[in-house]
Amino acid sequence: MYQLSLNLRAALLSVIMLVVGLLIWEAAIPAQQAAGELTEYELLTGGGAPKAGVPPPSQVIAKAWEQLSDPFYDAGPNDKGIGIQIGYSIYRVLTGYFLAALIAIPFGFLIGMSQVAYKAFNPFIQVLRPISPLAWMPLALFIIGDSEASAIFVIFICSIWPMLINTAFGVAAVREDWINVARTHELGPIRTAFSVILPAAAPTIVTGMRISIGIAWLVIVAAEMLVGGTGIGYYVWNEWNNLDLTSVVFSILMIGVVGMLLDAMFGLLQRRVTYAE
């Protein structure tokens, strides 16, 4: 008998689960009562107006089609296309994230090279790391004053820790043998750092970068709900205020898709730097 490949079978199962899930969801949403079945009293008290409810998937798909066919329209501050909103969020995430990487990776490198520095910085890192990034928001708003920059700062502060810790750990854990190879070949400190320590620690560093981008994308939604104005987080909250749950569900899905794509990018990078011993 012909055997389908593992990937094909898994894909088939995924599609079946999706279809069944959507059907159950569709069936579980009670239909709105038609106006003709209402009593006069119910009609007078506004019962005929459509009630807000969780939308069935068919509505969400229609909404997605409508939004994705024109993602970049701009009809005023409260009515922008989903592409523009996501664009703002990605811009903030990447700005804060790369600022963090620019500091965390070189700094982590230095901490990892020195046992004293590693031990000296560790208590600070351990205290600062578990702070919810949103807890910094009031302080950031007060000191920076600008909501846009504060959002970027929150991304910066949440993505710095995994990169810093992983870089320091990766550098500190480079095998002594490889360092000895560099030493017996008379490599200077700079060349040792770039041609031995960096490639040796790269898988750990990129793992840290991957964790950071995931956290940054989680945090940006919450941060934008607070600072408002633009962005996917603001969009979700705005549609909730409009009681447009179809848009809320649609944007939740978009957040998931963008997060997955960001993670996949770092997954590719990770595969490039990983080596087998």
Place this chain on the structure above:
Amino acid sequence: MKPYLSIEQLTQRFPDGSGGQLTVFENATFGVEKGEFVVILGHSGCGKSTIMNILAGLADPTSGSVIMDGQEVKGPSLDRGVVFQNYSLLPWLTTLKNVTFGVRARHPEWTKAQIDEHATKFLAMVGLEGDVIHRKPSQLSGGMRQRVSIARAFANHPKLLLLDEPFGALDALTRGTIQDELLKIWGQMEQTVFMITHDIDEAILLADRILLMTNGPHARVAESVEITIPRPRSRTEIVEHPNYYAIRNHLVQFLGKRSKELAGQPATPGQPNAPETVRIDTTQTNDDPADTRPALKAVNS
């Protein structure tokens, strides 16, 4: 006249964890001539690896000095190549790149083509040719990895090549093949080699001279045994040489019995602890009684 490589009154002590000092070896003094293949044999814990690390410049002795070619050894240098037991290849580089890594460090002025050609030549000398040289170390067998490591070391023409139990992690058959490769490449290069091993047969096959260490602590290089078997040697032929079993018996007796008896005798303070030269040659009648005495000792003990 000092030997090419001169180890002078080398002492290594470590803190023993309870406030005292542990003397690994004391006043070790010996020399290695240019082009000579010297093997050091001894039980674990006698400080062989420590001596190796000091020669490589990766560790500092408590006191004493190492002088090579008229210059004191301080820190690691390209003049002293090292082949580590665990190969120490960089796993993210291909086989060829692992060798060019060393060649580029040695000859920074060379072009990429020159470096590649030089590295390819030395890989071919240890039997690695074709597609294999573009594989990563993880895709190679243990024996192939050690070949890469040997090629990397020889390609740099170090003044002294240090081999730290290079075949310790290999199975017996692979070990034999690579020993042959090593002999072949050594024969072409006139390389000075200092090697650590646990394997008596390997030592006899490869060495011009075997240094025997007593057990630690307070270990010392007690004897320097000349291997009086002519080169070129092959594993199948040396066993038929009349000196082979005489030398082998002597080494087995030393490691099995005398290394323990001689152990723990602290050296006379300030006196260099030089090894006694032993020459075992049953093929010729020797007039010099000083030379025959150790041979008799070996047979009788």
